[in-house]
Amino acid sequence: MNYEAVIGLEIHVQLNCSTKMFCDCPNIPGDEPNQNTCPICLWMPGALPQFSQEALEKATLVCLALNCEIQKQSAFDQKVYYYPDLPKGFQLSQAHRPLAKNGWMDIVGEDGNQKKLRIHHIHMEEDVAKLVHEIEGRTPISLVDFNRAGSPLVEIVSEPDMRTPYDAMEFLRRLRTQIRYTGSSEGSMEQGTLRVDANISIRQRGSNELNTKVEVKNMNSIRNVGDAIAYEIKRQTECLKTGEPILLHTRLWDPEKHITTAMRGKFEGPCVPDPSVPHIIISDKWLCHMKSLLPEMPNQKTQRFIKQYGLVHEEAAFMTSERDISEYFEVVVSKKASARTSAHWIATQLLPILKDRNQKIKENPVTPERFAQLLLMLEHDEINTNSAKEVLIRLFDSDRTPEEIVEKFGFKQISDTSEISDLVEKVIADNPSAVANYRKGHEKALGFLIGQAMQASQGKANPKRIQEILMEKLN
Amino acid sequence: MQSDIFTYIDPSPFSLMENGPLTGKSVVIQPNMSVRDWPTEAGSAALERYIALEDATVVERLRQAGANIKGSSRMSEMGFGLGGDTGAQALADGIADIVLITDTLGEARVAASTIGAIGFKPSHGIVSRFGLIGLVPSMECYGVLANSLADISDVMRVIAGNDDHDLSMLEGKVPDFDKNYPIEESKGSLAVIQECFDLLSPEDSQDFDKTLKRLNQAGLNIEKFRLADFDLFSKVHKVIGSVEASSAGGKYDGVRYGHRTSSASNWNEMFLKSRGESFGLLVKTYMFQGAYFQFENYKAFENACRIRARLLKEIEGIFNKVDALILPTRRSNIPVDTTLGISKVYDAFLMTLLANVTGSPAISLPGLISRMKNDPGLQIIGPHLGDARLLFIASQLKNIAKRDI
Structure with a gap:
């Protein structure tokens, strides 16, 4: 029988607000345990929640970036469950009246066709405390760190429109880019600021029914999500074939063993309207203002880069894949470096070095000004490509300008005709057999001779000039 | 004996303002109203040895107005029902001029x-409500007892008014307690809900009817309304x-404060035992009932919310x-006793619940x-935010009574 998977995602995004959602405590979960707490986030008797305007703004930007309709009125509910990570026996979340509904994102599917994936809704909620279980020692103890309790989150609930692990991964990549562009969140699965749960069910291809779904948690990269979904599809398909029933439950992805294991029955606590946090009523004026704060998003920016800078689509898409990259690129280009050279060098030289150094473009010690100067020297034939790469590496560990480094390390390109002429004549004299081969029509021999000349110049000669002079002398 | 009345007496009471x-x-006040550094146990082991961290807004305002909060x-x-309460006694004994009691079912009245x-x-x-350790946020509030x-x-002039700490307050809609409400501006009429007579003893019914007649003779219109849904308020x-x-009781888990069980082998057991040992039977039953509606019969809760909205409209119409x-x-023949279970507690407050459900002043x-x-007390209930006018009407009724009795 021919099966297909039905996949929906629930994505928690930690907003990078300065305070928690319902109090003024710093939103820095990683600080010394229980340092960032107050009577409100510890929910001491008599405390009442405040509400962070910043959280509402950042959440709204995320919703707008994902093409959602912001609801004129939304409200918080109490999601009731009892666990030590919840200081008040419920989590404040928007179960009945979410902030935004009906979003979507386009992805290009595996078959190369564009596919619209819908978002059911996005709601705000608070994060819970962190539990540390110390099981070693005579008496196992559980410690609670309330630093994270009350951190602002949004939860994005997709429609079950995805059919393959690839769909889910593309959706997440696009979603992550959009969210990062808004500046509302770091959106990192590795660091836990983006957490993804996947709901997967299996049905006969062509059918419309929604079968019992299984929830999978604990993936800490987009690749993990793809792998976990692929595993789950395989597992459930086997179940169907052997007639084993599929039960509603939650499974944990094991990134070491590449399998999912059953964790618990899926628990849905009741959600009761909260009487203490006021309803959120959004005016047209405020919404207009928020829309005006939304930056130029990747799709528009890609189109603009193609038009304004003459990049090809692939280059433009890469330069806009992260807001920081696009902004770096634009500064470099504004310093008169050629757009395509800039795009090429950012993609093939700068970013790989940063990756090796485990740095983000924001932490890049090579300012766009210095990077542009380097590219200009390259374009003006003052240095050759090899030297430029060497200079770039040195720029990372020095505050000097590219000119100073070129000067200091003697990277200046030799373009002087007589100097190159001398080099070429020496190479011709030293390599009679290669010269003979070239004259017999072996084109490869020319490359060898150019290489010899470059070597003789310690990589500083202008290879184009070498070739010209070499050919002149040989013909 | 003062020690029978107080759970805590301020050793050095002070007031901030001379004039x-x-x-x-x-x-x-009651120990569910926070005063910094005071034991604040709200009558519950769930708050055993809990010392308040901050002053409730009401406490702060009372002190700033010169009041001397004695204890x-x-x-x-948790202020649910009346059982062993001594606040009213403090007023009757002349220990206090003003007593604050939370009004959840009608306790203050x-x-x-x-x-x-x-x-x-x-x-x-x-x-x-900042600093009030409540149980039913949407229906409870500070109640004020006094002799005049x-x-x-x-007191209302001092404690009412916006507070940035409580976002659930109605912004900018505080009644003007300084305003006079000339009698000519009023409709001069009061509404009696006929159904309440069915709940009164023959004596109460007779006495109440006599009062209505006297008020009528004094020139007030007494209009009779039927409200078939009167029993729905409770x-x-x-x-x-x-x-x-x-929900409100969910925070009492024994982790950060309050009673914690002496032995438990895991957190789940610790929760269960701590909570089980903390609450008295009435509050425990009440929370258990709430959990039933949350987990097992949410539909009934939704219905109750919808009916509440409808009742609000009906009362607004009146x-x-x-x-x-x-x-x-109150019904003078029904004992107020928290040991008799939820239904009996509600039975004792059938006349007052309406104002808690609708948020009206009373x-x-x-x-x-x-x-x-055994005077059952005469209760008048005004429209939401009509507090100042209600107090004015109350003074008119007292004047009429003075003339006629």
Whole structure:
């Protein structure tokens, strides 16, 4: 029988607000345990929640970036469950009246066709405390760190429109880019600021029914999500074939063993309207203002880069894949470096070095000004490509300008005709057999001779000039 | 004996203002109202040895107005019902001029009626709940007991008004307690809900009817309304109140404060045992009932919310025609006793629940139905935010009574 998977995602995004959602405590979960707490986030008797305007703004930007309709009125509910990570026996979340509904994102599917994936809704909620279980020692103890309790989150609930692990991964990549562009969140699965749960069910291809779904948690990269979904599809398909029933439950992805294991029955606590946090009523004026704060998003920016800078689509898409990259690129280009050279060098030289150094473009010690100067020297034939790469590496560990480094390390390109002429004549004299081969029509021999000349110049000669002079002398 | 009345006496009471509106007034509060550094156990082991971290907004405002907060009285667990409460006694004994009792089911009004004092429950949302250790957020509020309407007005002037700490308050909609409401501006009519007579003993019914006749003779229109849904107020309160109590009580887990069980092998057991040992039977049953609606019968809760909205509309309709509702404060033949279970507790508050469900202001006046010891108290209820006018009407009724009795 021919099966297909039905996949929906629930994505928690930690907003990078300065305070928690319902109090003024710093939103820095990683600080010394229980340092960032107050009577409100510890929910001491008599405390009442405040509400962070910043959280509402950042959440709204995320919703707008994902093409959602912001609801004129939304409200918080109490999601009731009892666990030590919840200081008040419920989590404040928007179960009945979410902030935004009906979003979507386009992805290009595996078959190369564009596919619209819908978002059911996005709601705000608070994060819970962190539990540390110390099981070693005579008496196992559980410690609670309330630093994270009350951190602002949004939860994005997709429609079950995805059919393959690839769909889910593309959706997440696009979603992550959009969210990062808004500046509302770091959106990192590795660091836990983006957490993804996947709901997967299996049905006969062509059918419309929604079968019992299984929830999978604990993936800490987009690749993990793809792998976990692929595993789950395989597992459930086997179940169907052997007639084993599929039960509603939650499974944990094991990134070491590449399998999912059953964790618990899926628990849905009741959600009761909260009487203490006021309803959120959004005016047209405020919404207009928020829309005006939304930056130029990747799709528009890609189109603009193609038009304004003459990049090809692939280059433009890469330069806009992260807001920081696009902004770096634009500064470099504004310093008169050629757009395509800039795009090429950012993609093939700068970013790989940063990756090796485990740095983000924001932490890049090579300012766009210095990077542009380097590219200009390259374009003006003052240095050759090899030297430029060497200079770039040195720029990372020095505050000097590219000119100073070129000067200091003697990277200046030799373009002087007589100097190159001398080099070429020496190479011709030293390599009679290669010269003979070239004259017999072996084109490869020319490359060898150019290489010899470059070597003789310690990589500083202008290879184009070498070739010209070499050919002149040989013909 | 003062020690029988107080759970805590301030060793060095102070007032901030020499010429404040409440200078010289002694106030007794309950230990579910936070005063920094005071034991604040709200009558429950769930808050065993809990010391408040901050002043409640109301406490801060009272002190700034010159009031001398002497201490806190005994109270029923979490202020639910009246059981062993001593706040009213403090007023009756002359220990306090003003007593604050939370009004969740009607406790402040009923307690006042039992000692022949005035009990006032303000509109929901005009007094900050910051620092109040509550149980039913959408229906409870500070209630004020005093011997004169002037004291009640003075207290309300001080404690009502916006507070940045309480976002659930109604912004900018505080009644003007300084304003005069000339009688000509009123409709001069009061509404009686006929169904309440069915709940009264023959004696109460007779006395209440006589009062209505006297008021009528004094020139007030007494309009009779039928409200077939009158019994729904208690049902709605019970469902919504228990659900809110279950949520509000969720924070008492013994992790950060309060009673923690002496032995448990894991956190789940610790929760269960700590909570089980902390709450008294009544509050435990009430929370359990709320959990039932949350987990097992959410539909009933939704229905209760919908019915509450409808009841609000019906009452609003009546207030379009009359100045206030008039009914006894309590049924003098029904004991107020928290040991008898939820239903019996509600039975004792059937006359007062309406104002908690609708968020209306309500006041209980003594000596208007009966001069006997067992006076049930005369209650008038005004439209939401009509607090100041209600106090004015109350003063008019007292004047009429003075003339006629």
